[in-house]
Amino acid sequence: MNNPAPEYRYLFGPVPSRRLGRSLGVDPVPFKTCTQNCLYCQLGTDAAQTLERKNYVPPEEILEEIRRWLTEGIAADYITISGSGEPTLHSRLDEIIEGIHRLTKIPTALITNGTLFWDPDVRKQCSLADVVLPSLDAGDPETFKKINQPHPNLSFERFVEGLILFRKEYSGPIWLEVFLCEGLNTDPDSITNLNRLIRKINPDKVQLNTAVRPTAHPHIRAVPPDILEQIAPQLHPKAEVIADFPKGRLEKSTQISEQIILETLKRRPCALDELADSLQLEPSLTAEYLQHLLKTNQVRIENRSGKFYFCAN
Numbered sequence: 527m528n529n530p531a532p533e534y535r536y537l538f539g540p541v542p543s544r545r546l547g548r549s550l551g552v553d554p555v556p557f558k559t560c561t562q563n564c565l566y567c568q569l570g571t572d573a574a575q576t577l578e579r580k581n582y583v584p585p586e587e588i589l590e591e592i593r594r595w596l597t598e599g600i601a602a603d604y605i606t607i608s609g610s611g612e613p614t615l616h617s618r619l620d621e622i623i624e625g626i627h628r629l630t631k632i633p634t635a636l637i638t639n640g641t642l643f644w645d646p647d648v649r650k651q652c653s654l655a656d657v658v659l660p661s662l663d664a665g666d667p668e669t670f671k672k673i674n675q676p677h678p679n680l681s682f683e684r685f686v687e688g689l690i691l692f693r694k695e696y697s698g699p700i701w702l703e704v705f706l707c708e709g710l711n712t713d714p715d716s717i718t719n720l721n722r723l724i725r726k727i728n729p730d731k732v733q734l735n736t737a738v739r740p741t742a743h744p745h746i747r748a749v750p751p752d753i754l755e756q757i758a759p760q761l762h763p764k765a766e767v768i769a770d771f772p773k774g775r776l777e778k779s780t781q782i783s784e785q786i787i788l789e790t791l792k793r794r795p796c797a798l799d800e801l802a803d804s805l806q807l808e809p810s811l812t813a814e815y816l817q818h819l820l821k822t823n824q825v826r827i828e829n830r831s832g833k834f835y836f837c838a839n
Contacts, residue, residue, distance in 0.1 A: 534786070536591050537553070537592065538786075539551045541790055544735075544768045545703075546604040546606055546635055547603035548602050550595065550600075551606055553608075553610055554588060554609060555610075555613060558574060559611035559612065560575060560611050561576065561612050562639055564639075564673060565675065566707055566743070577677050577680060578615070579642075581616070582616055592605070592629055593629055596630055602632055603632075604634065604656075604657075605630070605634050606634075606637060607619070607636050608636070610792075613636065614636075614641075619651045620650070620651035633657065634654075636652055638660050639660065640688065640692070643688030643691060644685070645688070649688070652696070659700075660692075661702070661705065662702055662727070663706075664716070664719075665716055665721075669719075686726075689727045690727055693728050700727075700729040700731075702732050702733065703735055704732060704733070704734050704765075706754065706757065708736075708749050712749060712753070712757065720761055721760065724761060724765075731764055732758075732761060732764050732765040732766065734754050734758055734768060736748045736749040784815050784819060787801060788819060796835060796836055797836070798816065824839055826839055
């Protein structure tokens with residue numbers, strides 16, 4: 527009998543991503559360690575807010591896990607540094623990205639809220655990623671505080687200036703995500719203000735998102751697809767509504783375990799079909815794994831707007 531694969535502490539997935547295809551996640555900071563406490567976050571409402579960068583996780587340990595993952599034969603389109611907190615809070619982010627580049631040709635993506643780009647060291651380290659995906663959900667300080675609930679010492683003006691500076695210094699692609707919440711940042715003034723700032727930031731793509739997955743605050747409402755399509759050209763000529771998870775050709779995966787599924791659900795609630803697609807498993811086999819995890823009280827089911835999501839306990 528084969529021994530079970532060692533548990534991954536810092537990797538999760540691959541998970542289905544509407545922007546990056548099948549994405550292997552890298553989690554370099556502790557759970558909910560962030561500069562903000564966004565209303566639409568999937569991970570709860572009690573972020574350990576901080577602006578202090580630290581060596582939270584030894585880069586060597588992350589890179590060793592990636593080295594081991596690469597031997598398992600599971601395909602991914604991107605290795606994505608994101609996880610369950612704000613990754614730019616890791617003070618040795620550059621070593622992580624450079625180490626990944628030495629191990630594999632799979633491109634690196636950095637998903638960040640962009641709030642630390644005012645720091646020259648952060649901009650320099652983030653410039654090593656193959657693609658950077660920052661966020662901008664508000665066009666004015668009041669909406670910024672309402673939706674993103676930033677650290678008290680993080681000003682909106684400093685945040686926006688950091689995004690503009692990063693664009694000037696980074697030659698790679700920037701895909702700016704704008705997360706729209708019905709009734710919070712969808713009024714005409716909010717769209718006008720966002721349009722003004724997006725033009726200053728000048729990203730390569732502007733991608734509209736909304737609350738299609740469960741959020742920490744149940745009152746957050748998704749913007750209907752037809753309204754998103756109407757808003758997109760008002761924001762920017764490059765704006766697009768992010769499509770649903772891609773259903774492209776899947777290659778057979780190996781050595782999927784309950785532990786991999788559990789680590790994925792710890793960071794993102796998923797429906798059964800999403801898990802099956804991301805881990806390249808038959809839905810019936812995915813259901814078997816989930817049934818055992820339910821019986822052992824390691825996961826639970828939540829009904830959100832008529833769709834069932836599996837969440838780690």
